[in-house]
Amino acid sequence: MSLTDIRDYLRQERSASLKEISSHFKADSSLVEPMLDHWILKGRVVARQHDAFGSACCGKCSGTGHIRYEWVE
Numbered sequence: 001m002s003l004t005d006i007r008d009y010l011r012q013e014r015s016a017s018l019k020e021i022s023s024h025f026k027a028d029s030s031l032v033e034p035m036l037d038h039w040i041l042k043g044r045v046v047a048r049q050h051d052a053f054g055s056a057c058c059g060k061c062s063g064t065g066h067i068r069y070e071w072v073e
Contacts, residue, residue: 001025006035010045010071017068036069046070 009024010016018036022029039045050066 001027001031001035003035003038006032007039007044007071010039010069015048015068015070017066021069039071044072046072 005025006021009021013020016024018029018032021036022032025032036045036047040047046069048068048070050068
């Protein structure tokens, strides 16, 4: 997994959670986060907090907000 792999994945998916990205690459989230931070600092990725009880909520979590990483063109 490289920075370009994460870039390509987010470009394709448009947005994903840390868990989704980590699962896709079969990597620990502690390895993925610094790579996302790189793209955030470059202004290419935005981390957005989403309401856990929104329309896409499964209701299984404690209600804390979810962070989605979105690629910015």
